[in-house]
Amino acid sequence: MATGRTERPAQRGRGIPEATVARLPLYLRALSALSERGVPTVSSEELAAAAGVNSAKLRKDLSYLGSYGTRGVGYDVEYLVYQISRELGLTQDWPVAIIGIGNLGHALANYGGFASRGFRVAALLDADRAVTGQRIAGMAVRHMDDLEQIVREDHVSIGVITTPAPAAQEVADRLVAAGITSILNFAPTVLSVPEGVDVRKVDLSIELQILAFHEQRKSGLDPVAGPVPARPSKPGERGDLPEVMPA
Amino acid sequence: MATGRTERPAQRGRGIPEATVARLPLYLRALSALSERGVPTVSSEELAAAAGVNSAKLRKDLSYLGSYGTRGVGYDVEYLVYQISRELGLTQDWPVAIIGIGNLGHALANYGGFASRGFRVAALLDADRAVTGQRIAGMAVRHMDDLEQIVREDHVSIGVITTPAPAAQEVADRLVAAGITSILNFAPTVLSVPEGVDVRKVDLSIELQILAFHEQRKSGLDPVAGPVPARPSKPGERGDLPEVMPA
DNA sequence: CCTACTTTGTGCGTACGTTCACAAAAGCCT
């Protein structure tokens, strides 16, 4: 979707690596817990343990934000909470719209953890008139017809897609057309969106398959055979159990 | 949780990179769609487009499984479906237990996409006696007391944790003690488990925070200031708006 | 059988991410 020349090859905006960005929320969560317990300062070693990462990695991650630690002491918990929140953009309000209020959309709508960090569920949307009008968690489900208006009036910037897979691309297109530039997709499909729009996916099925792969490695010895579909007919074909790894 | 010396530094088992394993389910999904449409063969270019990846990456990924393509033609769809399924361990049955049947557990229990690829919901479990005994998707919710027995008798190897965060570690410990070696965790906590147990997490809040970070980069110019907690009192302290990046 | 075309499989350069290890900085104790 780009010429692949002098765009922004890796590091976006300033210079925080993507891998670091993905860990900042983890640190923030650990710090919030410490904050609630009234802990004033924390060392990189302790915080790293709480977040489940290597302490050198944590220090390097934090160093991208600035030099907020004190040698010999550690990091001031409150101050670091603020700095990470600010970097992640959590000091402002992010209205979220959930599209597709079925099983999963219901669960998300009822979920309290949403609101905790500046994410406010601004709208629930569905295409089915049997669903629209229902009230969930004190909020009326609106019809897709109102999408553009809602996005505009409520300044929605993040859309969460929980429709069936076949509808996801179409919904994404409408969200983008309405001006949304960040999408969290729960439907098991690859969404294609224009440059400048961020899509992240949550895919239960993929997670399970990755677990199954490792599980197979651990318990059994090697992939289990089954009814093998014949190799595409080729002249000079050998057996149909192609297991050896050619060096 | 390990000595950190001569364990298994990166590539597990044989030699499929973790990044590749994470993409195989994507290819499998695209291939399944092609298969249903009756497409007999597919080129790396087409399949890569369907999966949303670079074609060279796809070819390299597939090359780890063996040499299953035909030059000048492409890959036989059915055959590749089988080979990837086998490698991921999807030719065998993986009974799954869901622990914590609240909002999210309910949604997962009702979710059809679970069963599609060898993953069978073998049990629903909860600690609350007001929940146990209910029937969801034709299945009775069992009490946590029966956990060990269920894991043993139904050969459950994958546990899905959908309890509140404070209970997650305790539940994980029990799952591990019962013999489970793969956990999918939806609770926003870092789980610590012994070596040999795989944990993957699905964390809505983290995904949203990552989106917010990029959103802030796109729309606003730089992190937005707010009520700044004073820097930890230090001798020789300047103002309290630490924005500049020291070179 | 030979030529032209298509597409795989992979070597290689580059970018990115992780971890070790240590000097420099800061607090603390005597």
Added chain:
DNA sequence: AGGCTTTTGTGAACGTACGCACAAAGTAGG
């Protein structure tokens, strides 16, 4: 005031991942 301890911040080494580009391998057509 000075030395000792703690802990940060980062240079450097290593390992993993990505994507280009191309030779090799195969098909198709005459």
